[in-house]
Amino acid sequence: MPLELTTEESVHAYLNNHTTFNTSDPIELVKGGYCNYTWRIRLSTPYKGYRSLILKHAQPFAAYANSEMIVERLQYEYRALKAVSESPLCGKGGLIGVPAVIHYDEDIHVLIMQDLGTIPTLLDYFCTQPPPPSDLVAVVATQLAEFIAELHVWGKGPDAPRLGLPPVQKVVGSPMLHVVIPRAALSGVVDPLLEEVIDMFKAEALTSNETLIMGDYWLGNILIDVEDSPDGARIVKKLWVIDWEMCRYGNPAKDVVEIAGDCFFVSRFKNTVVGECMRHHFLKAYARAAKVKVDPFRVVVGMGVHWINWARPLGWGNEEEIRECVDVGLEYVRRGTERSEDWLATSWAKELARRAPNEAPFIRSNL
Incomplete structure (x- = not known):
């Protein structure tokens, strides 16, 4: 026993x-x-x-x-x-x-x-009052973007061990992909496109072996240690990335989606300036540092699924506000499948515009 x-x-x-x-x-x-x-x-x-x-x-x-x-x-x-x-x-x-x-x-x-003690998660820290200053948020965003971009490069190189990480079939066993459609339905949203996208994500999990990804890179899995300087400024001492249970080989877009997707919730429900500042500097730094190509339309579709999936269980807003998140999520799923460069340049992922690899569309034509 x-x-x-x-x-x-x-x-x-x-x-x-x-x-x-x-x-x-x-x-x-x-x-x-x-x-x-x-x-x-x-x-x-x-x-x-x-x-x-x-x-x-x-x-x-x-x-x-x-x-x-x-x-x-x-x-x-x-x-x-x-x-x-x-x-x-x-x-x-x-x-x-x-x-x-x-x-x-x-x-x-x-x-x-x-x-690591009782220091707050980045999600909790961004939702406090008074909010952190924009220069601190920019430092945090840039550091996290550069770290994950370097992980993607290191994980693709010959020096990184394969770590004995899970076969892709076990990744598909994660319940997260299976609850997206029921959670959308709780808000009265039913669309066959969601089923197509979830099937595509499952297929991707079964076949993608592109590089090492953290796999659960969201604001709740990052701890922030901040101290006050003698002049009263807040300084980041350390950022800790925790909970590596989902680390595996897969599509690096997943790591980009989760932090950028969380920034939408922070911006919408807690502090517009903090959420937008974090999103902008994270994606800008990642676009600059990334040597492993990420399809921005895969990021857009992933953001949409992220908002549909997490607005309700994380308690972001009332029923009407959750429905708004689901509607925005479905719009991003649809726009991402259409692969409009003009729309991408105005989207929540606009810093990744014009960096799409020359490959077949991520959704629909590959089904």
Whole structure:
């Protein structure tokens, strides 16, 4: 019977019996109950300078049809964190980092890593009052764009290990693609074009092996550490990219879509200036830095699907406002399939205009 680290007592027992980490302090549940249990461990004796660690346990829940995938994703996260942290992407003095891996137990499905504390996610930080200044937002956007562009280049090169990342069939098993159409229907939107697009995305996931992608590059998976300078200015100390469970080989447009798509929600519901500033500088920097081609119309279609998919579960607005997001999302899906260069130059992805590769259209003609 697999070990279940679902209580504080069970985590204490695991640490005592399977590791050399000592703690007598209460263990804090950070997150748990669906796919993983995540615990904060405060050490009695610091380990390599760390006074606390994060323990993540992938419980093979029998109740879930994808329980095997839940366990395997922890393995992918371990491999990705180890490879990326040791790569040139996280050089000394860089503004972007990933949590250091401290311990991995493949038999019991436990990953212990650096504790980054209680610093906010970028999503939370952008939604605070007073809002961050535009110059800080521009720095953050540029750094994140350059990091992901470099990841795409590194992942395509000969020095990047294949990491033992998941076969594409397991990526398609993700529930995210299967809920887009039902979520649109909850807002009264039914359109056969959505079914075409979802089928296309599933086919892409089964065949795309273009380069390494983070796979879950959204504002909620980026932590920001900010300090005040002596003159009162806010300075970014560090950006941390967390939750690498979905790291895999695929279409790099997915990483571009998620941050730029989130910026729409920030702009629409929290702060227009912050959301627009982040979007503009992120896409501008990515367009400048990217050496792996990204089809801007694939980005546009992905944005539309992102807005349809996430407006409701993330609580962006009331029913009428969610319907507006779904309608805008469907418009972007339609415009992206039409591949109009004139429209692209005025769209939420306009910084990517005139960079489309000379290839067959992404949607419809390839179906």
